[in-house]
Amino acid sequence: MQEFTRINLDITINSGQVFLWDKIDGVWYGVNGTEILRVKQNPFDIISSQKKPSDFFRQEDNMEKILNKISRDNLVRSAVERFPGLRLLRQDPFQCYISFICSSNSSIQNIKQMLKRICQKFGKKMDFDGYEFFAFPAVEKLAKANLKDLLSCGLGFRAKYVKTAAMSVHSDALEFDFLKKTDYKSAKDDLKNIYGIGNKVADCILLFSLEKLEAFPIDRWTQRILQKYYSKKFFGLIEKSLTEKNYEDIHEKIVEYFGPYAGYSQQFLYKMERDLNKKNGCEKPLIW
DNA sequence: TCATCACCTGGAGA
């Protein structure tokens, strides 16, 4: 295996994409829809609870090409060098959809707790590799859930979002298979029609589960990154507040600049900035 | 089209 294609599990799993993963005795276990995964770093090894495992780690992506392309930007290039093995993941669409609806105005710790409780309350219990897991609930389960039960998972004001959003999928008003096939913009418009989904959450779902690698979610961190390092490149756009139209304008410029794999560059920049911020006191710039 | 504000909850810091 070539160096540039080697996946780093710790970095990837702790990059804000997934929430239902735990490391037990040095081995990663995670929930992806109804699939439970067991993944070891050394030697790299994946065991799935399913006969036909999903390609969760996007192992067929041409990383040489992608990293080459996004590394045209100097800051991204240094982030790629600093976090080798960071990858985008291919998540179960429904789980990803609900996960990021829950993420709104919440912390990662809190999101993890909400999702864990949702699985325990509504998901199927599964034995795997000597441990007990709860799969992510079926669409129907959440579509027919009582608001009260959702509230007991700690969702707060997101409970009504989750219920309504699950109903939209259950009634086929929203079809993930179709969204995968259609183009970025129309898939995004469809997602944004769902109660509880705005620009940022839509982009996360598109990037992490619906094959839209040009999606570039802009949250507080990303916004900070753009203001801090790219204010000259995107002059006049990122100083303004993140309104509907402004978000679209920025995305247009982003794709123009970073290219069709803009989502990958976002992931590296995001990871870099979070990491930089975590270690207080040793804030030093990457490239100058 | 844009700015403000409320919103559940849990953890951190005063």
Added chain:
DNA sequence: ATCTCCAGGTGAT
């Protein structure tokens, strides 16, 4: 102990 602030936003005025 109690309070305040804020966290990977969104929807309603």
